[in-house]
Amino acid sequence: MDATTLLRALAAHPRLALGGTDSPFEPFPLLEELSRRPAWIKRDDTLGPAPGGNKTRKLEYLLAEARRRGARRVATFGALTSNHTRLTAVLAREVGLEAHLFFFDRRPAEFNSSLAIAAEAGARLHFLPAFRNARGRMRLETSNRLTHALCLARLGRHYFIPAGGHGWRGAMGYVRAAVEIHRQAVAARLGPACLGLAVGTGGTLAGLMAGLRLLDSPLQPVGIDIGGLWRGFRRSIATLAEEVCHHLGTPTSFALEEVPLIEKRYVGPGYGEPLPEAAGLEARASAAGLSLDPVYTAKALAGLVDLTRRGRVASDGPLIFLHTGGTATRS
Ligand SMILES: Cc1ncc(COP(=O)(O)O)c(C=O)c1O
Structure with missing residues (x-):
């Protein structure tokens, strides 16, 4: 379906405008340098009350x-x-x-x-x-x-x-984001591109999976599990994406193999514990004026770079990093 039709289906669900829409989509030189691919960043860290995010x-x-x-x-x-x-x-x-x-x-x-x-x-x-x-x-x-x-x-x-x-209703926010990113990627003439993001409870990924599938978008999400927290996580995400599509009036199924989730590899010592390979990244991003947090975004960006270098992302086109926000607080 086209973006206007999807937005019309989304409009059936109540939403309060709290600053969660139209975040910038910009070139991302740091990721370009690390991956040797054209790279972009979707700045959802700019959404909502500071420090905000997805x-x-x-x-x-x-x-x-x-x-x-x-x-x-x-x-x-x-x-x-x-x-x-x-x-x-x-x-x-x-x-x-x-x-x-x-x-x-x-x-x-x-x-x-x-x-x-x-x-x-x-x-x-x-x-x-x-x-x-x-x-x-x-x-x-x-x-x-x-x-x-x-x-x-x-x-x-x-x-x-x-x-x-978590849940289909919250994930609708990322169906809306899928429309936004899809339109921004089309305007930037990206074609098939890999969209990397951090995964904690999986609602962001499920919403994007549903939205991009319904739009028939060439963007391919890849979710990096940063916590290793849940049993049967892949199944949860597939079911959630299906529920989202159902509530948008277009029943769609997602097989477990279609859930683009990288489990375990970039969790490091555990949820909330920094990934040693990401330490240098935080400092480099910070020098470029971008804040990464050790719990979510530093792990996800390190994972995306590593997957690209090892030829494990689905397309050989540009990369998009979804910056989901967050802070640097530790308990
Ligand atoms: C900054 C940040 N990024 C990513 C995520 C992951 O989002 P989700 O729980 O939808 O997988 C979260 C929350 O879990 C988060 O706070």
């Missing part, structure tokens, strides 16, 4: 739905350094909702900048260290279901936002 696009849909349902409170959860919880706090306040953030960790003696911004935005922070080790490595859907039940028991009525804004 969650802004998801929250536009999630908070709109919370408001549509008449909720007063929203609840979500994440790591102590989570960009998602911080942005939920700030954007929920903007639209008059009370945010409750759950962390399966001890309350830190001193708040990192993410927690401090969330607290300043008036969010209620709940620290539940007892659940930390019980969670282990499970399916993303299970983790969301258990946490939802916990939030219900603690808060009563609220609108629950899964980890990282």
Whole structure:
């Protein structure tokens, strides 16, 4: 379908304009130098309240739905350094909702900048260290279901936002982004290009997969798993992309092999732990005026460069790096 038709299908879902659209698309000399390919960067790090990023696009849909349902409170959860919880706090306040953030960790003696911004935005922070080790490595859907039940028991009525804004509704933000990127790539006459991005809960990747497939775009996403957090992750992402297409009125199936996810290789020691190979990259990007964070974007960019050098990206055309934002906070 064409972009106008897809935007019309998206318009059936409520959305609040919170600054999650039309981010710049620019040449990316650092990636060009490292990969020896024409390279571009999609600056989703410029979206939403600073420091913002990809969650802004998801929250536009999630908070709109919370408001549509008449909720007063929203609840979500994440790591102590989570960009998602911080942005939920700030954007929920903007639209008059009370945010409750759950962390399966001890309350830190001193708040990192993410927690401090969330607290300043008036969010209620709940620290539940007892659940930390019980969670282990499970399916993303299970983790969301258990946490939802916990939030219900603690808060009563609220609108629950899964980890990282996961779910078809949040992923609609990246269908919209797919239209934007597709149009920008066509305007730059890129043709088939590889679109690299960091993957945490997979909603960003699933939204792009769905959007680019529905547009019949020559852009080929490649998601770099930065956390190795979830069991059955490939299946979760395929199902999510299918749900997105279903809710846009065009049932589409995605086989597991069609999920462009690189698991394990660029996780390093684990979620939140820097990838040693990415250390030099952060400094080089910073010298060029671009901030990469060790948790997401530095790993993803290092992965994209390495995959390209090893001839493992699907096309031999240009590269696009989706900068999903984030901060440099460590717990
Ligand atoms: C900065 C940043 N980049 C990428 C991601 C990954 O997005 P997703 O959870 O949709 O895979 C996240 C959140 O998880 C993030 O905060």
